[in-house]
Amino acid sequence: MSQQLRSFLMAVGVIAGLTAAGYGVAIMGAAVVIGDSHAVVEQSSKSDGWRGVRTGTAGRVSIPDPQAAFLIQSEGEIWRSIRNGPVTVIGAWGMFAILVLLVLFYAWRGRISLAGKPAHREVVRFNGIERFAHWMTATSFIVLALSGLNLLYGRYLFIPVIGKEAFAIVTEAGKLLHNFVAFPFMFGVVLMFVLWVRHNLPSRVDLKWLRQGGGLFSDRHHPAAERFNAGQKAIFWIVVLGGISVSLSGLALLLPFAFPMFGKTFAFLNLFGFGFPETLTSMQEMQLAQLWHSVVSLGLIVVMFAHIYIGTIGMEGAFQAMGSGRVDAAWAEQHHSLWAASAEEAPAEDDAVPSAVREGQG
Numbered sequence: 473m474s475q476q477l478r479s480f481l482m483a484v485g486v487i488a489g490l491t492a493a494g495y496g497v498a499i500m501g502a503a504v505v506i507g508d509s510h511a512v513v514e515q516s517s518k519s520d521g522w523r524g525v526r527t528g529t530a531g532r533v534s535i536p537d538p539q540a541a542f543l544i545q546s547e548g549e550i551w552r553s554i555r556n557g558p559v560t561v562i563g564a565w566g567m568f569a570i571l572v573l574l575v576l577f578y579a580w581r582g583r584i585s586l587a588g589k590p591a592h593r594e595v596v597r598f599n600g601i602e603r604f605a606h607w608m609t610a611t612s613f614i615v616l617a618l619s620g621l622n623l624l625y626g627r628y629l630f631i632p633v634i635g636k637e638a639f640a641i642v643t644e645a646g647k648l649l650h651n652f653v654a655f656p657f658m659f660g661v662v663l664m665f666v667l668w669v670r671h672n673l674p675s676r677v678d679l680k681w682l683r684q685g686g687g688l689f690s691d692r693h694h695p696a697a698e699r700f701n702a703g704q705k706a707i708f709w710i711v712v713l714g715g716i717s718v719s720l721s722g723l724a725l726l727l728p729f730a731f732p733m734f735g736k737t738f739a740f741l742n743l744f745g746f747g748f749p750e751t752l753t754s755m756q757e758m759q760l761a762q763l764w765h766s767v768v769s770l771g772l773i774v775v776m777f778a779h780i781y782i783g784t785i786g787m788e789g790a791f792q793a794m795g796s797g798r799v800d801a802a803w804a805e806q807h808h809s810l811w812a813a814s815a816e817e818a819p820a821e822d823d824a825v826p827s828a829v830r831e832g833q834g
């Protein structure tokens with residue numbers, strides 16, 4: 473079996489394993505939710521009682537679902553108008569704006585190419601585990617982004633084309649996929665953090681790199697950079713912090729009412745003088761989790777458009793770095809001069825084939 477096939481099967485195995493683990497967590501979460509069931513508020517008179525109902529005061533229930541204690545949840549209207557209003561509209565403009573900017577940048581700058589001749593000697597840029605972590609995170613992110621965007625925009629884009637019935641089937645399948653592909657994504661973010669955090673700590677070199685515009689605006693200047701330049705470090709931290717944030721709010725949505733985290737976060741922020749409400753109903757917690765999840769995901773998607781641009785058509789040699797893991801020594805020197813000197817020489821292509829296989833071929 474070829475090495476690529478073995479790596480591919482291993483990747484499929486890990487993703488399937490994590491997906492199965494996702495089912496386990498969801499089942500445990502459902503048990504937690506069903507176990508939680510107390511919500512009692514006394515009401516004095518009929519009019520006070522109806523006022524309470526209208527403003528979201530809990531009544532008394534004996535069934536397991538504590539949410540049934542709320543007859544009217546008025547904040548639901550506010551949540552709906554924010555979700556279908558500013559979040560949807562600003563998100564769409566954000567994605568459109570970054571695409572326009574990238575097209576304009578490409579039209580002006582073209583592909584950033586290697587200055588001078590290639591050295592025809594390769595160095596290792598990313599090893600197998602690093603590439604595995606990257607592509608697992610990237611693939612699952614793309615599935616999550618597409619199925620998530622469908623939840624926000626699909627009804628406007630697809631119902632007129634494929635009709636309500638077909639849209640409902642596609643969206644239900646997408647939602648299931650979204651729930652479970654979240655687990656390989658979370659695993660990928662953790663793995664990338666462990667593998668790359670030491671290369672992404674800020675340093676003085678980054679300030680110089682930023683002051684010189686990262687060499688993005690001119691072919692003559694290629695500021696010195698370590699293994700990751702300041703732009704890449706920013707992407708790393710956005711992915712790690714944004715990834716954690718989107719994962720926590722996603723888990724709060726996946727396991728409804730099991731992780732109320734906004735009240736506690738607000739209480740913490742209020743220590744620094746903010747005036748956020750600290751006592752939230754469990755439904756308000758869910759609404760905030762949903763809004764936060766959408767906003768952070770849209771932000772990550774916008775940033776990823778730029779990342780994918782520079783990793784593909786934007787810069788010669790970049791895709792190869794994450795594809796084969798090897799780059800030409802001249803590319804390493806041009807883009808990451810402070811790292812290039814210590815980079816490991818890549819074995820000749822033939823040496824990459826295990827000796828047993830080579831002997832068999834002979």
Ligand code: HEM
Pocket residue numbers: 597606609610611613614664700703704705707708711776779780783784790791792793794
């Ligand atoms: C089709 C999609 C993608 C492509 C083509 C791509 C391409 C690349 C390439 C070529 C590099 C290496 C750059 C170098 O040699 O210095 C890289 C690095 C990286 N990628 Fe991606 N990527 C994609 C999607 C993603 C996604 C979805 C994430 C996270 C959600 C991600 C996170 C990262 C991080 C953290 C790094 C290291 C820092 C950096 O180089 O910016 N990538 N990617």
